[in-house]
Amino acid sequence: MNEHDLGNNKTIDESRQGEAIMVTSETNNGKKLFLESYGCAMNFSDSEVVASILSKEGYTTTRDEAEADIILLNTCSIRENAEQKVRVRLNDFKNRKKRQPGLIVGVLGCMAERLKQNLLEEEKLVDIVAGPDAYRELPGLITEVESGQKAVNVLLSRDETYADISPIRLDEKGVSAFVSITRGCDNMCSFCVVPFTRGRERSRDPHTIVEECKDLFNRGYREVTLLGQNVDSYRWNMTSKGEIKDANAPTTNFAELLAMTAEVSPLLRIRFSTSHPKDMTDEVLHTMAKYPNIANHIHLPVQSGNNDMLYRMNRGYTREWFLDRVKAIKTILPDCTISTDIICGFCGETEEEHKETLSIMKEAKFDFAYMYMYSERPKTLAERKFKDDVPEDVKKARLTEVINLQQENSLSAHKQFVGKTQEILIEGLSRRSEEHQVGRNQNNIKVVFPKTALPIGSYVQVKITDCTSATLLGEVVNL
Numbered sequence: 001m002n003e004h005d006l007g008n009n010k011t012i013d014e015s016r017q018g019e020a021i022m023v024t025s026e027t028n029n030g031k032k033l034f035l036e037s038y039g040c041a042m043n044f045s046d047s048e049v050v051a052s053i054l055s056k057e058g059y060t061t062t063r064d065e066a067e068a069d070i071i072l073l074n075t076c077s078i079r080e081n082a083e084q085k086v087r088v089r090l091n092d093f094k095n096r097k098k099r100q101p102g103l104i105v106g107v108l109g110c111m112a113e114r115l116k117q118n119l120l121e122e123e124k125l126v127d128i129v130a131g132p133d134a135y136r137e138l139p140g141l142i143t144e145v146e147s148g149q150k151a152v153n154v155l156l157s158r159d160e161t162y163a164d165i166s167p168i169r170l171d172e173k174g175v176s177a178f179v180s181i182t183r184g185c186d187n188m189c190s191f192c193v194v195p196f197t198r199g200r201e202r203s204r205d206p207h208t209i210v211e212e213c214k215d216l217f218n219r220g221y222r223e224v225t226l227l228g229q230n231v232d233s234y235r236w237n238m239t240s241k242g243e244i245k246d247a248n249a250p251t252t253n254f255a256e257l258l259a260m261t262a263e264v265s266p267l268l269r270i271r272f273s274t275s276h277p278k279d280m281t282d283e284v285l286h287t288m289a290k291y292p293n294i295a296n297h298i299h300l301p302v303q304s305g306n307n308d309m310l311y312r313m314n315r316g317y318t319r320e321w322f323l324d325r326v327k328a329i330k331t332i333l334p335d336c337t338i339s340t341d342i343i344c345g346f347c348g349e350t351e352e353e354h355k356e357t358l359s360i361m362k363e364a365k366f367d368f369a370y371m372y373m374y375s376e377r378p379k380t381l382a383e384r385k386f387k388d389d390v391p392e393d394v395k396k397a398r399l400t401e402v403i404n405l406q407q408e409n410s411l412s413a414h415k416q417f418v419g420k421t422q423e424i425l426i427e428g429l430s431r432r433s434e435e436h437q438v439g440r441n442q443n444n445i446k447v448v449f450p451k452t453a454l455p456i457g458s459y460v461q462v463k464i465t466d467c468t469s470a471t472l473l474g475e476v477v478n479l
């Protein structure tokens with residue numbers, strides 16, 4: 001299996017999959033919670049909401065699953081192998097439960113939503129199943145289990161955004177935080193399970209978003225990533241049908257929201273994910289150009305370079321439209337980098353269609369890409385309408401070709417930085433050497449440089465001296 005085809009997504013590295021969260025509670029009820037997260041940034045962000053809700057109930061968290069009274073897994077359904085990993089974990093807990101009969105095991109997130117009651121019945125070892133819109137109900141669900149019942153709540157909501165819940169942050173270093181701006185997705189890409197697991201798209205009140213950013217900044221955070229499945233469709237005070245919800249409240253689009261968050265402080269770096277090629281406007285690009293603290297990086301998933309494939313995928317744009325958006329980015333923001341997502345071996349993909357994916361990669365010159373083999377998901381449009389007919393070995397071979405090409409592209413993109421001086425936000429010590437610090441430039445590329453006396457969360461100017469396809473290396477200037 002290739003590293004690019006595991007359950008990882010967006011800003012969450014493979015090394016963080018299955019990460020446990022740590023908090024202490026002011027109202028200790030003596031019970032310990034082990035909370036593990038899989039999948040995309042949205043799921044990691046939701047785990048912070050869950051931690052906040054349960055810490056108010058007196059739970060403290062632990063990194064040691066052996067001492068847990070309750071184990072919650074926040075799960076992902078995006079590809080078959082993402083679910084497989086969680087099933088392995090659930091089986092690990094089976095024996096534990098025999099030895100520790102009081103232990104409560106719960107499944108949260110996208111698998112909970114997709115598999116619902118089946119998880120309780122088939123797996124037997126699960127006590128709680130809670131979908132992404134049911135986390136406020138968790139304390140009640142736990143009480144039900146303590147009184148001897150199984151507990152399930154997978155109701156999806158049209159308006160839950162957890163806007164009033166102040167998440168407990170996963171990032172112990174206190175530098176970078178996720179802030180959810182929309183939930184759900186209305187796009188119905190034919191390969192994708194997300195609309196079924198996360199429900200209808202809804203936007204969160206912009207004032208609560210700005211307040212959360214201000215609070216993070218005051219607590220020392222220097223970077224926020226605004227999260228949504230399609231950030232460009234953020235629209236406050238409008239229903240998805242375009243009707244105004246409250247005539248007295250102003251409407252706010254994504255470009256306006258970006259500006260509002262950028263104005264919190266010039267020292268707060270703003271990132272966002274994910275942009276949808278069909279909806280990304282020039283207004284967003286001009287707003288990025290206006291505020292130096294909005295990072296020069298856009299994650300713009302292309303999926304395929306062939307028009308018939310894009311049509312079958314129901315992506316709502318053509319190859320030409322996508323390349324026009326790339327051109328607009330390069331024109332309005334010459335220093336902006338673009339990353340993407342690519343699926344290999346989607347239903348009916350011919351060799352010629354695959355070649356067009358390679359050619360769009362060459363034309364768009366993506367700086368970075370997440371690359372996957374197509375994995376059929378139950379209930380999706382593709383599962384109902386098309387045959388998953390590209391053989392596994394062909395999917396694999398195409399993925400390898402795509403990965404090799406991307407490695408070349410990433411290396412030549414990184415070479416462009418050599419000799420340039422970049423503003424780096426320090427994130428900590430390098431994992432490989434205590435003599436080096438590591439941070440990211442505006443373009444979201446990792447930069448390693450000799451250790452300074454500056455603490456994490458500081459900005460430093462680094463002259464890039466060398467690079468690999470994954471990292472930039474440099475020396476600090478003007479200390």
Ligand code: SAH
Nearest residue numbers: 191192229274301341342343372373374375
């Ligand atoms: N909302 C984001 C994507 C969320 S899922 C967007 O529209 O871009 C992240 C990525 O997982 C997708 O971009 C796609 O490349 C990949 N993906 C989604 N469903 C998949 C499937 N069934 N098989 C393989 N990859 C898939």
Ligand code: SF4
Nearest residue numbers: 185187188189192194
């Ligand atoms: Fe899935 Fe498409 Fe929505 Fe992204 S935009 S979450 S790929 S349906």
Ligand code: F3S
Nearest residue numbers: 039040076077078110
């Ligand atoms: Fe996975 Fe659900 Fe995110 S399916 S990618 S955790 S929205």
